Amino acid sequence: MHHIRPLMLLLTIALVISPALAQDDVPTIYIYNNSGTLQFDAGGSDPVVLEEITNHIIEQIGVRPVTIVPPGRGPVATEKLNLLLGSSDPIDLFQTPGPGYWHDYADAIIPINDLLQEYGQNILQVIPENQWAQMTDADGNIMGIPRSTPTSPYITWVRQDWLDELGLEVPTTLEELEATIEAFQAHNPEAFVATRPQDITWSTLAGFTPNGRSNWLDPDDGMVKPWVLQPGVKDWLTKLNEWWNAGYFYPETFTNFDAPEVFRTCNLGVWMAWYSRITLITPQIESNCEGIEWARTSIVGPEGYIATSRPQNASAYVITRKAQNPEAVMKFMNWVYHADTTDNQLTARYGIKGTHWDYQDPETRTVEVYDSGYVSEFMLPNLNIEIRYSVLDPARAWHVQYLGSTLIDLSDAKKPFDADISYNLSLIAEETPYLGDIQRLMDEQTILFITGARPLDQFDDFINELNMAGIGDWVNALTAQYNAFAG
Amino acid sequence: MSRSSRTLPLQRSGESRWSLARKKFIKWRFYYLLITPALLYFLIFHYAPMAGILIAFKDISPFGGLQGVIDGPWVGLKHFTRFFNSFFFWNVMRNTLEISVLKIIFGFPAPIIFALMLNEVTRTVAKRVVQTISYLPHFISWVVVTGLITALLASNSGLLTGLLNSLTGESWSFLTNPDHFRGILVSSHVWKTVGWSSIIYLAAIAGIDPHLYEAAAIDGASRLQMARHITLPGISFVIVILFIFEVGHILEAGFEQILLLYSPAVYGVSDILDTYVYREGLIRLQYSFAAAVGLFKAIVSLILIIGANSLARRLGQPGIW
Helix, strand or coil: CCCHHHHHHHHHHHHHHHHHHHHHCCCEEEEECCCCCCCCCCCCCCHHHHHHHHHHHHHHHCCEEEEECCCCCHHHHHHHHHHHHHCCCCCCEEECCCCCHHHHHHHHECCCHHHHHHHCHHHHHHCCHHHCHHHECCCCCECCEECCCCECCCCCEEEHHHHHHHCCCCCCEHHHHHHHHHHHHHHCCCCEEECCCCCHHHHHHHHCCCCCCCCEEECCCCEEECHHHCCCHHHHHHHHHHHHHCCCECCCCCCCCCHHHHHHCCCEEEECCCCHHHHHHHHHHCCCCCCCCEEECCCEECCEECCECECCCCCEEEEECCCCCHHHHHHHHHHHCCCCCCHHHHHHHHCCECCCEEEEECCCCEEEECCCCCCCCCCCCCHHHHCCCEECCCCCHHHHHHHHCHHHCCCCCECCCCCCCCCCHHHHHHHCCCHHHHHHHHHHHHHHHHHCCCCHHHHHHHHHHHHHHCHHHHHHHHHHHHHHHHC | CCHHHHHHHHHHHHHHHHHHHHHHHHHCHHHHHHHHHHHHHHHHHHHHHHHHHHHHHECCCCCCHHHHHHHCCECCCHHHHHHHHCCCHHHHHHHHHHHHHHHHHHHCHHHHHHHHHHHHCCCHHHHHHHHHHHHHHHHCCHHHHHHHHHHHHCCCCCHHHHHHHHHHCCCCCCCCCHHHHHHHHHHHHHHHHHHHHHHHHHHHHHCCCHHHHHHHHHCCCCHHHHHHHHHHHHCHHHHHHHHHHHHHCCCCCCHHHHHHHCCHHHHHHHCCHHHHHHHHHHHCCCHHHHHHHHHHHHHHHHHHHHHHHHHHHHCCCCCCC
């Protein structure tokens, strides 16, 4: 008995230590998944399923991914990111948020040129060459993997079922759109138009200005200026103010309203904001809003298409300076972005092939997704890979199909004047010390003009206020970088 | 007594002072032990971080850690100047002060009145039920409270706005209306804090000698007269101390509450120092700027506390030191 006790003790110690030792062989990478994938599923996956998928990935590439779920969207997620980067907590991979994207985080991330060459060949194949310019600094260092691509996400949507009911055509001009809204409201007094404060310039301004929601080159002085100084901005505000006074808009449209809640009212007749609310929320409310259908429009105003397309920006997936295993991070990304198969990205999105999803048609890469309890913690989306498959899942089928076709169609939106220029946004912010004040003025005052809280005859005062707040510094910084780029 | 004979006891007392202190320390060692965690807490979490104010005078790399702070170049008062020259400096200061003062005007007397009223309730069960219900909002986070406010006041779906819309036939909008926004802030603040803040006044009232009430009753004083001439003077020292603390927090107008409720439509009446710093400092990674504004706030608060305290002492109240 006395001999057995030490043996038992040794055995217990060995049992406790062995898994820890075994885990040491597998590098762990910490992903802060602020890509937007988890914005509706912050509760996370079923832990058992998540562990299964993690083990599957370890088997595939010998890397253990661990996801840190952001506490919310927008500034809340960014605040948490900044705290993680400034603390001793592990974080190896994240998506750089705006306004400065990777430029703002240049001190916290590493160049990935060598890692890409050694471990990232799939990524290099999948992402077109012209999308790397936004990722590259003045010394040729590639600072991240592109997250965004040029898209047209701010097209206006109109209720097709209501149009059919009223015998109307899809509107093609602003006048027709106004007539449609009038008809909708006559038919249903609760019907309304909704947009979002951050989207309204993108979805409507181009109809009234030469360049839309874009910087522009003023021919009078050769300076590159922000959109707000364009000719036509006052006309745009006047028109939207008329719409506000006519009661077209959802009354909370300029607060931080909850989009799903607005859709659930079934009274939304016109949506003039980010496309995915339509493609993702509509399938969720179809049972409540019987027969709901949407028509994508191509509306023109006095100055052309009313929407501005969204250029690729400097948003990137980046590897942090404090990453213990940057090679493992790149291996993981390379696995997700596999050039020859969609299996890996689908594993990151839906789980294990054969268990959580399977190809219904391998030729067309049509995927059937099963209930799994997994909410895509390992998915780091990029349009370049998301357009390679379609799903049967009614909740996502339309969205996935839209990503691969219509979203990248830029033909009925104005392309920003400087879409191809890779500005150093951090440098612009540094040279424009009151950039935050100017942006607040633009956000705040345009909404006050639209809602009538500030009379439009004070528009010139507003421009003077922008000058007093230092918009001239911004103009100088933009012009210097534009000229440097344009030669 | 000779000079030498007088110095001898002093020398002895010098030696004995040390041993006396030692003896005292040994005698009260358990009390010192008890106070140690609190002292350490203040040292570690309140005094040591004060070294961080250095970054208000430097340009630092946001992710450079301690080395970034050490290596960052000194820039003097650059961040302070930038703040004072900001286009929105006066707007932000005015909003902060106005919202705070409104909260003090309506929020400070409310728990005193509530405590006085509660003190007059003689039925113990009713008193306890009212007390418990009034404490509940304190335990609800601002996230939930702002959700409730939105559910009540949202233009289309809000309970109150729906009722007003149907009664008046007009379209009411509260959360986007600069005229109503501060009223929402102040009333929700009062609702959330009135019960919990009344506890200290109820405790102070409980400490008033009951014989005073008995004597006043014999003299024929009414309940209102007793409240005015006995209860209120009896708790005046607590009121003064809490008022001084309140004044010290005047530049904190309710960050979380405002951040969760405001939108560009009401920035003009709701953007306060803390929300400004949050946007400019923490989200835009300008930590030095955030530290400069934080230091400015601390200095103003210190001046206000000293001023309020000396005013209280001049008016014959005890003050906080």
